[in-house]
Every structure is written in structure tokens, then in C-alpha cells.
Amino acid sequence: MATESRPEDIISTLERLPMLTQSASRLLEISARADHDPREMMDIVRTDAVLTSRLLKVVNSAAYGLVHEVDTVERAVSFLGERMVVSLALENSIGSLLQQELPGYEARAGDLWRHDLGTAIASREIALRVRGACNPDQAFTAGLLHDIGKVVLSAFLLHSASELQEKVLGREDEDYAAAERNLLGINHTEIGHALAERWKLPEMLRAAIRHHHHPASAPEEHREIVYTVHLGDILAYMCGKGTGADQLFYHLDARYVEWIPLTADDIQRIIIAVNDEMGRLEESMQS
């Protein structure tokens, strides 16, 4: 299947994918702006009855053990944080896409969503620890969407995983994304970027999706957040939140220290924080 597909054929499959709900689209747009007002998010949540009831269900779940029931959007959002609002909005909007099995990557159902959440949490933790770095909520949202292209490319990579791995190991290809490109003429970052354009995602999110494997190639105004997601992505793999076939075939761009100066000690703390937060987030989202 892989060798018969041209990039144009792969791009044309985007038309069959669902669009984001209006509320998810607006929430992503707001959270991608560094200077947004949290009240803007609350206004959007209030217009979406399904999202509102999901949010209230989560905040009142056993995972948070609150004594008094929360019954307003304001209190739910301020208690759960914007990251939970964005995660639930995406899950409500395109959850079936994000949680599906990705056979082309040998990833089980739910693996990509766990990897996305792990990357989002790690990216946010990085942003929280670096003084003057990008906004932690922006970093979270960018981490959540960075690998969206895999949901498209998976169908074209069936039975190709060992071939791609061998090419990276034999140094025929630089990394897994390069091997995807050499096989199909397009890789998951490029098709993800095309999907982000179709969904009209903000420029910052498009840059994170397009450049997260090679952050130095991102436009300068987005380079810091793209380096943050690049490192967050690798830390998610280190925490065991991978997507299957490609996880050991990914290079760290060591120039990240120029943008996000972290010590080995910081990285250890981030890994602990990711594992803690991941458990909490998964438990509350299962409610």
C-alpha cells in the first residue's frame, strides 16, 4: 500500500476527516494566545452543553474528592485549569480520532492520546521551570496536538515499521520522520501541518506540528515553543508514553539548551512530575 500512494493521495484523505467542533476550535485559538483572558475560555465552554456537563462531571469525580459539589463553569475551570478544559474539548471533538489504534505505528488504541497527554504535560512542566520561557498553557496545547499527522499517515504505513526501522539503523535515513518521507513522499509532520491548515489552527500550533522533530527549522518567533515541545516529546517517550514503532528512532536536538536551559536535575524533576500528573489526568478523564 505504501509504495503505491502518492503524497497527493494522502493529502486528499484529509477531506474525509472530521472538522473540530466550533468550541474546540475557539478554545485552541484562545489557549494559543499568550495574553488570553481565562474568562474568554469560560464564555466558550458555556456555549457547549456537552463540554460543560463533562467538565462538571470530571471536577466532581472521585479523583478530586471535593467535599462540596462544583456547579458552575467558573469554579470548574479555575479548579481544573485550562489544560483540562482544552484536553476535554479535544477529546469531545475528535476523541475517536485521537484514541484509535494506529497499526502503521504498531500503536494500540489509546497509545497516541497517552503520548499526546504525556508530551503536553512535559512541555508545560518545562515551560514552568524556565524563567521567561513560553506560556505553560500554550506549551501544553502545542504538545497535545504535535503528532496529529500520525492519525492520517498510519493507514499508509501498514507493514512498513521494520523496513523504516532498518533504514534508520542502517543510517540510510536520518530518523523515523525522514524514513516516512522517503517511503511516502510526506511525513507525519507535513501531513499534520496540512491538517492543521484545514482546521485553521493558529500559527503557533502549526509550527509545533510541522517542526517538532527539527525545531531549528521553525520560524524564529515560534522556535522556543517548538524546542519546548521537541524536548517534551522525548521526555514523554522516556516516561514510557510512546507511540510504538518510531520511539527509539528520534534524535534530540542538543541546541535546545540555547532556548530552554535545563539542568539534568530539572529533567529528573520533570520526569517525576509528568508521571504524577499523568496518573491524575488519566484518572479524572476516565470518570
Ligand SMILES: [Fe+2]
Ligand atoms: Fe512526531
Ligand SMILES: [Fe+2]
Ligand atoms: Fe511525539
